[in-house]
Amino acid sequence: MELAEQRFVDGTAEQLQDLVLSSGDLDEFLGELAQHLANGLSHADGEVICAVTVARPKKPAATGAGSQKAFELEEQQVEAGDGPCIAAMSEARTVYVGDVTRESRWQEFSQAAADRGCGAVLAVPIDLDAEGLAALSFYAPHGSGFTDGEILTAENAARQVSRPLRLSLRIGRLRDARDDLASAMKSRTVIDMAIGVVMAQNRCPPDEAFTLLRKASNARNIKLREVAASIVAAIAGTTDLRSRFDL
Template sequence: MKDHPIPAEGHSGPSADTNLTLQEMVLESRDIRDFLAELAVLAASRLSVTGNTIHAGVTVLRRKRAEAVAASDAPARALDEMQNGFGDGPCLTALRTGSTVLVPDLTAERRWAPYVRAATKQGVCSILAVPLDLAGNAEAVLNAYSGRSNGFSGEDIATVEGFAAQAASSLRLAVRITQLNEVRDDLAAAMQSRMVIDMALGAIMAQNRCTRDAAVTILIEASNVRSIKLQDVAAAVIMNISGETDMAGPFGE
């Protein structure tokens, strides 16, 4: 995971530089979870100022179940997981309503009492939760925790909301790239299967001096009799003839 420097004093709103950073993260991340981890670290570093270190996490809602999928550090992950354990809190409320939730002072907060008491014991004084609009792909929320009361100003809220909008756009791109990679992998698997079957048919035609249609019939009958997949029968045919044990071929990368 890359290090994103913490500003010495103050911070500015989302910029073209931030958007470029997020796009680079999409291209360099191994998967969605890796991207979200980088996002949490970046969010924490951009929000943190001298005397007010921010911890950030990302929670995703899948099949009505909340999961803490990424965090800038251990405290942020613990706080996200704790809230998910209680099943309610400011971050889950933001996630469910699709609206920003700010808790400026946990000691004065009367909602979500069990979680608030637990979070206060962990040194949390204020919380900011901003939902990420993923356009139906999933529901997610960017959570920020401060050890100071009124740890988030109005400018901070605007900054985080703008940052979250850019992050959501990049995350949709990451989801799209993941989907394209899955399609590529499926296509590669299909091409591998077709290659193996074609090789087996050629071997059967040569051995039996028969037509391709006849070879197809032989292969299908063998598959039915043995109750195994056609590709597996084809692979067995080739291995029996050539002694090959690795059928990965050029499409097995």
């Protein structure tokens, strides 16, 4: 491995930690990651572009790219369910297409890559354990490919990326759980307030008030929270309410 490539790999871990901490969400992290990795493999003979694709259980695939071209090529593979990136993820192996004009396995993808000025494609899997599947995709311009040393550098970078990406995925799940909880608490607050309104209007206990709300929800075929929100809005003039747990 050349000195510049070794420095790139050595400096990747610390920079990726900073990226995880500074990124607002997974998509932003993947985009910054792709740009960082592309810079590491680009050279005077041609600019390499990069994309990172993550497949998660029960969620749509997430893609981050350092350029629109790389993003479009990744999205095409995700939609088709096939291509170098998909093969690298599903087979857990590095896939190298040295010349897209001679590639017969993924003809539509290869034509799309050639049309966008990409001559070679390198896809490297990322080990995420049980977090899902992921791969790095590197695209080199026409007339340029990837040397054995550059392929090794990409594989080493994929190993460096593994832990920060798993961390980003876990942080994302925690954010989703937080948002779901906040939404649930806000819904609960609106429903509780509506129960209070119905109790006052009908001079009935809480259980009976809740039953009336539920019957209204079923009769109108709308969610219970929406029925409650309409009642609260009629009294308070707004449904933009903060729960007791909001800071």
